[in-house]
Amino acid sequence: MAFTRATGKHRRASRTARTTRNIAGIATLAASGVVASVASPALAATDEAAHHDTGLQQAVVVGDELAGRIEAQADAQQAAAEAAAAKAKAEAEAKRRAEEARKKAEAERAAKERAAREAERKRLNTFVAPVDGSYVSTPYKASSGLWSSGSHTGIDFHAAYGTSVHAVGSGTVVEAGWGGAYGNNIVVKMNDGTYTQYGHLLSIGVSVGQPVTPGQQIALSGNTGNTTGPHLHFEARTGPRYGSDIDPVAYLRSHGVDV
Numbered sequence: 001m002a003f004t005r006a007t008g009k010h011r012r013a014s015r016t017a018r019t020t021r022n023i024a025g026i027a028t029l030a031a032s033g034v035v036a037s038v039a040s041p042a043l044a045a046t047d048e049a050a051h052h053d054t055g056l057q058q059a060v061v062v063g064d065e066l067a068g069r070i071e072a073q074a075d076a077q078q079a080a081a082e083a084a085a086a087k088a089k090a091e092a093e094a095k096r097r098a099e100e101a102r103k104k105a106e107a108e109r110a111a112k113e114r115a116a117r118e119a120e121r122k123r124l125n126t127f128v129a130p131v132d133g134s135y136v137s138t139p140y141k142a143s144s145g146l147w148s149s150g151s152h153t154g155i156d157f158h159a160a161y162g163t164s165v166h167a168v169g170s171g172t173v174v175e176a177g178w179g180g181a182y183g184n185n186i187v188v189k190m191n192d193g194t195y196t197q198y199g200h201l202l203s204i205g206v207s208v209g210q211p212v213t214p215g216q217q218i219a220l221s222g223n224t225g226n227t228t229g230p231h232l233h234f235e236a237r238t239g240p241r242y243g244s245d246i247d248p249v250a251y252l253r254s255h256g257v258d259v
């Protein structure tokens with residue numbers, strides 16, 4: 001027999017199977033009488049026998065080549081499948097890496113935005129005391145016949161006549177003028193929606209509608225309205241009107257002011 005085709009290591013198993021199949025094929029030919037003539041001594045030396053033998057060999061070789069081609073085709077298909085799988089794996093990996101990079105960039109962008117927002121919030125919410133280097137001379141809710149409510153609706157900052165008065169934070173002036181018992185007064189609507197009021201002013205340096213920033217001078221303190229001496233009356237409110245007052249010390253402290 002002519003099993004002459006070189007085969008790779010990985011083909012051994014299938015080659016054995018193929019060989020077995022070929023042997024089975026020869027056995028079938030023998031049973032049908034084709035090979036029987038080869039085994040016959042009377043015909044062994046004849047051209048006919050040689051012809052038979054050659055024909056059989058050719059048939060087997062052709063069968064082997066066919067099987068080889070099928071196997072080669074299967075190998076090629078497997079190689080293609082493996083290449084496709086490797087390509088898919090590489091693509092999946094590239095996709096995963098791209099997604100990872102995208103997520104990282106997204107996280108960095110979000111962190112940057114958060115930092116910017118925080119800085120802006122801080123800038124807008126940086127509060128200062130309305131009078132530099134002063135102290136609270138009359139506390140919130142102190143009772144006295146001096147006030148119509150019988151209780152202090154704000155706090156008084158000690159301030160000599162003509163002391164600079166600052167907006168405590170960012171906002172817009174909503175009232176600037178005479179305020180009865182408050183004398184000359186200013187009300188600012190803060191950017192956070194609360195209100196601050198500055199009373200008993202000597203002079204007013206801003207007008208309604210004007211935006212103010214933390215620490216900006218808006219007035220000079222004085223002794224106008226219902227007072228017993230120069231000082232700054234400061235109120236914090238949830239609304240623009242009298243009676244919506246909240247604790248000014250707690251308000252300023254909540255905005256980081258040391259009072």
Ligand SMILES: [Zn+2]
Nearest residue numbers: 154155156233
């Ligand atoms: Zn007061």
